[in-house]
Amino acid sequence: MSSITWQTVQAEALRRIRTREWPPGSRIPDEAVLAAELGCARATVNRALRELAEAGLLERRRKAGTRVPLNPVRKATFEVPIIRQDIEGRGLVPGYRLLTRAVEPAPAALLASLPAGSLPPGAQLLRLRALHLAGDAPFCLEERWVNPLTAPGILVADLDGISANEWLVQNTSFTGGDIAFGATNADAETAAALDCPPGASLFVIDRMTRAGEALITSVRLSYAPGYQMQAVI
Known part of the structure; x- marks a missing residue:
């Protein structure tokens, strides 16, 4: 069983975004390709990319793949506490x-x-x-x-x-x-x-x-x- 966690995959994806290895506007490799490259399950890659998309750092569109946005939306997070x-x-x-x-x-x-x-x-x-x-x-x-x-x-x-x-x-x-x-x-x-x-x-x-x-x-x-x-x- 792979020891690669989704957090590890997320950190590597962030590194590629920040170093422009994946430049703004580019389509990133498919999940299956990334899973094979990183030696982990596709579900692990899916979780990592989903988290980044929810943070506004990736755009995921059905049948169009996942891209680095040209103008990323920085999302503010807040808690609605008791x-x-x-x-x-x-x-x-x-x-x-x-x-x-x-x-x-x-x-x-x-x-x-x-x-x-x-x-x-x-x-x-x-x-x-x-x-x-x-x-x-x-x-x-x-x-x-x-x-x-x-x-x-x-x-x-x-x-x-x-x-x-x-x-x-x-x-x-x-x-x-x-x-x-x-x-x-x-x-x-x-x-x-x-x-x-x-x-x-x-x-x-x-x-x-x-x-x-x-x-x-x-x-x-x-x-x-x-x-x-x-x-x-």
Whole structure:
């Protein structure tokens, strides 16, 4: 069995890209050729090249092979941590308050944003509104819809003691989702929760996660003025 790992193959591919042995715009050797040259399994090469493509350092197109991009897109990576851990990572003491909890029909706006088949007809969702604190100051307002069919146990979970954000990370697995970053002006209700003036500029994250095609949760996180998200290039 070959001792060549995908990390070794990745490092060699990076070396060839950086030294221009594989110049920008060039097509690199096929996976089978590289596997024979490096003495490893084709699956090992596939994993290495896939990781580089996800980082924007290669372009992989079906039937067109793999190329070094002329203008590589440098991707920033970031973590969407448990909010409590985000607060702790800033050297602050986290706090949490569940503000409202109810089971309600899925709202029309949410249904309109979902692909067909994401929710069964007449679906009842758990609606949550919670405030996360950093010290004594509001940090983030969490407004969330959860599908009990894909998050079994959520309806009886102690969400006064643990946030839905943290409970879902611990108890569900997702296969895909969408995330969007934006800015909004605080309406009166949000401003009251975050202790800021109405109309204040807020950083917001809208996130949706799915299990297959089925919705798990849709959440809007509205952060108090001054919040910054960090990413690594």
